[in-house]
Amino acid sequence: MTKKINQENNFxxxxxxxIGLLVSSSLVEVMPSGILEYALEGVIGVTFLICILSLRFDHRxxxxxxxxxxxxxxxxxxxxVxxxxxxxLLVLLIMFAFFWGTFKSISRQILFTGSVDGNKVVGSVALFLLIGLMWTIAYLLIMEFAPNSFTGMGPLPWGENFSQMAYFSFVTLTTLGYGDISPISSFSQVVVYMEAIAGVFYMAIVVASLVSSNQGKKHG
Incomplete structure (x- = not known):
């Protein structure tokens, strides 16, 4: 029997x-170009559905x-069609808004609120993944306006660049900086180092949140 989604396991x-979205986006690249768009958008649609079901407790x-x-x-x-x-452009903007809304909803539920449990720890991982995905969309939007903003990336439809941009985003977010993909325009460089800063501050905020919640639990 499938376990019901609730506030103890939703994250x-x-x-x-x-994670399935990120893994699937890399796998669909082996498909023919025409099928790739349908496959990737199908995976994104399923991800949206699971997000809505998982966070259904917040009605607004x-x-x-x-x-x-x-x-x-x-x-x-x-x-x-x-x-x-x-x-x-509209599709990417809607995706960014969706991931931002999801991030905002999760952060309200897990950061500096209540005691720490396994579900909240996993939720902090979801927040980290959402940050990387939001910046992925931001990079794809930049390439829609300026296709030559990054070295190592071709002027392809966003669906064909999604996996590579997600890779670059998470490499930047974790400050690994392999260098196989690099920003070359001034604006893209600003967006890239802002993501690196966000990654460092996110880790500090999560640690502070976990420590604060744990101390509150002890005093309680």
Whole structure:
């Protein structure tokens, strides 16, 4: 029997969905170009659905996310049917808004609130993944306007660059900086080092949150 999603396990589902998105985006690259777009957008759609189900306890957040998900589906279908590439910008903006809304909802539930448990620790991992995904979308948006903003990246549709940009985003977020993909425009360089700063501060905030919650539990 499938275990019901509740406030004790919801972040496990969320984190698995985000990891599944990242893994799947790398696997679909081996598919033919025409099928790749459908496969990746299908995976993204499933991820959106799991996010909505996992965080259904916040009703205002749920309504907002449902509207965003519906707009994303409509925009994706219009782009695929009509072949209007300019809709890519709208699709990416909706994805960014969705990930941002998810990040905001999770952070309210786990940072500096209540006692620490396994679900909250996994939720902090989901937050980290969402930061990397939001910057991934930001880089893809930059490439929509300036395709030559990064070395090692070709001017391809965003679906074909998604996996590579996700890789670059998380390498930057963890400050590894392999150098196989690099920003060359001034604006892209600013966005990249802002992500590196966000990654460092996020770790400090999570540690402070866990320590604060643990001390509160002891005093209680």
């Amino acid at each position: 496990y589902y969320m984190t698995c969905a985000l 957040w749920k309504r907002f996310m449902q509207v965003l998900a519906l707009c994303w589906v409509i925009a994706s279908v219009l782009r695929l 009509l072949g209007i590439q300019e809709i890519d």
